[in-house]
Amino acid sequence: MTALGIDTARKEAFTVERGARPGVKKVMIIVTDGESHDFYNLDKVIKECEEDDIERFGIAVLGDYNRNNRSIKEVKKFIEEIQSISSDPVGDHFFNVSDEFALLNIVDALGSRIFALEATSGNYTSSFEMEMSQAGFSAHTSKEGVMLGAVGAYEWNGTVVMHTNQGTVVPLNADFQDPLDERKESLAGYVGYAVQSASTPNGELYITGAPRYNHTGRVIVYKLDGEIITVTQVLKGEQIGSYFGSVLQTVDVDQDSYTDILLVGAPMFMGPEREEQGQVYVYKLNEVCGVLCV
Ligand SMILES: [Ca+2]
Incomplete structure (x- = not known):
């Protein structure tokens, strides 16, 4: 129920009561190991995330697909769905990993992308100017x-x-x-x-x-x-x-x-x-x- 999960997170996680602050970037990381069973709701749910300015990183875990020798076509369909959930540009927001353990390998890359978002003001900016300047060193x-x-x-x-x-x-x-x-x-x-x-x-x-x-x-x-x-x-x-x-x-x-x-x-x-x-x-x-x- 990927769409339900995203929708629930959007409604419940990004509230002031849960620590949301005005002007601070909202980031959602979606980790899933299979296609959604409620795909008919995905377009609507993603549109609402866009309206709320929530930046989405999609991680497709292929472990289950690999273990069950699923067809290339099925894997492709799964990957395309997670890519459609991820924010643009997809190249910066989509990861696929071979199995659950391989999630560890992308932690650094994911961390640095989110870190850059947190500290820089422009969208998709990955370079720092005065944000971490330590003025007064x-x-x-x-x-x-x-x-x-x-x-x-x-x-x-x-x-x-x-x-x-x-x-x-x-x-x-x-x-x-x-x-x-x-x-x-x-x-x-x-x-x-x-x-x-x-x-x-x-x-x-x-x-x-x-x-x-x-x-x-x-x-x-x-x-x-x-x-x-x-x-x-x-x-x-x-x-x-x-x-x-x-x-x-x-x-x-x-x-x-x-x-x-x-x-x-x-x-x-x-x-x-x-x-x-x-x-x-x-x-x-x-x-x-x-x-x-x-
Ligand atoms: Ca002198």
């Missing part, structure tokens, strides 16, 4: 405002949220990406793992570490003009896994209010003894051109 107060590292933004490419008295700036994924280095774009670099700023006679420089970028890590130095990000310099780590850029500190040595040096930590740097002894890189800031040199 690192924080720093500069002369112009508060920098908040958001390592989880853009699927863990990361970004740095800037709060100033003019408002909030959330740089896009592309703002910190090197267009000549696009093949590394999909790597979770963790921009925003550490945040710092440097004061120069020509204005503030913002600095953030992405210790996982290209596995060797890097530090991005940029300027902010309104909402426009201009990357002025990129400092690159040299050893895989060293976590270069996970710790940053600017220092005004002579206390004239302008930054003199930037310290970049690579705490997992492997030394000659094959031990993680760590390393600190010291960059001197050229006050005139605002460039950092080793």
Whole structure:
């Protein structure tokens, strides 16, 4: 009684009393190992689910069909029925498994699809922007405002949220990406793992570490003009896994209010003894051109 099951779930599970909240995606997972005996009601029931905006995942378990050597035609009919129950696009919402134990194999795939639905606002969106950004993972107060590292933004490419008295700036994924280095774009670099700023006679420089970028890590130095990000310099780590850029500190040595040096930590740097002894890189800031040199 597949139609009855779906209809009962629609009427009873998605109520406020059962924890439904306005604006939250409704997801139904339909697991069945045989054709419905009330197929004449399916069209009506599915239409009502559509009206209630319930997203449906259909799972056809073929165990019973396989054990009883049912004909290909029968299996095909069963699969078509479960596909017709599943939401569009069917490719993302329909699974078939050979037997009941094989259900375990699809748990991860199903989980990630539902997880994506929960967190993203658009329909069928499977990529994250700021939903899991962890803004505030690192924080720093500069002369112009508060920098908040958001390592989880853009699927863990990361970004740095800037709060100033003019408002909030959330740089896009592309703002910190090197267009000549696009093949590394999909790597979770963790921009925003550490945040710092440097004061120069020509204005503030913002600095953030992405210790996982290209596995060797890097530090991005940029300027902010309104909402426009201009990357002025990129400092690159040299050893895989060293976590270069996970710790940053600017220092005004002579206390004239302008930054003199930037310290970049690579705490997992492997030394000659094959031990993680760590390393600190010291960059001197050229006050005139605002460039950092080793
Ligand atoms: Ca100084």
